[in-house]
Amino acid sequence: MSRTVRLRGVGPAQAGGAEEGVERVPATLLTGFLGSGKTTLLNHLLSHPEMADTAVVINEFGDVAIDHLLVESAIENAVVLQSGCICCTVRGDLVDTLTDLLAKRASGALPFFSRIAIETTGLADPASIVQLFVAEPLVAKRFRLRAVVTTVDAVNGAGQLDAFAEAGRQVALADLLVVTKSDIAEPGTAAALVDRLSRLNPGASVLAIEQGRLSPDALFGAVPDTLETGGAVGAWLKADAFEPADVGGAGSGRSAHGNDIRAFALETSRSISAQGLKRWLGSILSLRGAALLRMKGLVKVEGLDGPIVLHAVQHVLHPPLRLARWPTADATTKLVFITNGLPAAGLLASFEAFCQEDRAGGDD
Template sequence: MTIPVILITGFLGSGKTTLLNHLLRDPEMADSAVIINEFGDVAIDHLLVESAIENTVVLQSGCICCTVRGDLVDTLDDLCAKVARGELPAFSRVAIETTGLADPAALVRAFLTEPILAERFDLHAVVATVDAVNGAGQLDSFEEARHQAALADILVLTKSDLAAPAAIADLAARLKTINPGASLVPVVQGQIAPAALFAQVPAHPSRRSGDTLAWLNSEAFAASDSAGSHHDDGIRAFAVTLDRPVTRDALRGWLRSILSLRGVDLLRMKGIVALRGEAAPMVVHAVQQVMHPPVQLPAWPSDDHTTRLVFITRNMEPEALRGSLEVLVARAAA
């Protein structure tokens, strides 16, 4: 059984630590491991500390808390080793708070590519906090803020009590343009129960195939099909559909070519693909150049057997992606 990981990101001053503090006060989070980048805005040391072991502290809530002293892989491996030796209590989930200037893509890739992490941990959700007062300006000025919003599964709109309703509505509309598939949750002082927050994320099909359509959420992308803007660094969200099934080789070749040629601009891609000659579809998921291991479902989740792919990209056009897939399908058929 793998341990679920929650990655909390967000720009400087957007309320990451306030949200994390509130979550950790809930008894549901009592057996959590908390990892904070050492350059974080605010430490959570005002949560009473019960005992300290080297660079690790056990909070009064029962959570294990530490700062990243080097590579994330080493930090998590060290925590697991201390639990195995009985030096720390066992934990059933991990919460990681990034720095305000971090691009979460690197951490997402680590959980997909590092064998030590992939065997023990499962990245359950990327949560990005967005300041309702200053968020629009940060999206205008900082690429990191745009990438944090684009890669999120949940967008937590903080300080929503301090912003004018019209400004909140404009910011929410812009965030939906950048990332139509993410849940948008307004909070005040970070006050939301863990169960209510994490319930916003459908399970990946590898964990529960019944949630595939909610996980894909292609309707939101089809309705958005945003044209992007200069404000958001050419970030565009859209859906691509294909009526004809594809061969495994054609799918593999197309994915390989897209990731190798344009992977840096492929912020996120998810899809359900009809395979030629097979009764069940394949689920694919990529973050930039890294592909999550494809999963074949036991059956189609609905009567619609169309291939559906959703993208969040930078300076990529849906027509080009659709055309490249159709060319590979045609070649394979010939």
């Protein structure tokens, strides 16, 4: 049992969630670096009959939408955003496109669709699109982000992670990592990449595929349901997959060589007031949000029988949930982070500092 809880003043981009009584359309974001096999995977997925009710939004950077020509299925429901990257220059066009798709579905101008797939360019930063589903009222009220799926090339992926920050961010934001071209990679290369991806993003599931072959059942089965649709907290958080941060030493959890992206978990038995939590979130999201690639967690709040569930991507906090009871025997705060150069010791110290705040003023 859960209900939405508003924490006012936590950051600049709180949209307010879904309209009451309106079922939001689930959206899957398909991202991955240049040449990683996104279009091949999308084309194969859409060849399955169970994807016939899927609307497709394709972002092609350039004047000729070649990717659109390669997507052979669901053409009636395909929309192409051209001459810009979906995460920046055409971000407003994406908002217009999503709302227009709903209007055309309602009028019968488009066949009925029950979900949406959005393919980005290889250079897109998925964080801004994830934020759009939370922070843009026109989108947040009618759509929910089901999952971020990131393709990683088994042949070139390791080098791309070393050389390009975008590749690392795409991995960090993923709910599901799909390793492509494992059939043509050198022996052991794909396995080494899977190990590295698991260190970069311990909370994501990893699948290795060949020639883009992945069924919708396998794809969606590898992604846990969101909490708002009844997903289990443990499967969503995956706290056990994250190594505890060594806050006393120089290290800050697990990292992959060649970049500053680190994944770690923090745990504390201390509780925090609702006001202190609001202030802490406001502080880290506004001051260090750019380095906070992703945060998930259960927080022990004074006076509540269950935890507050948090999920943030950079500067944007998803609407927090209040659980009626703790899903685990130990009622302790557990937070998992994927950061870019953000030290674990500082995060834990800041949280505990707000736990000690004078709470005499109460909540705003």
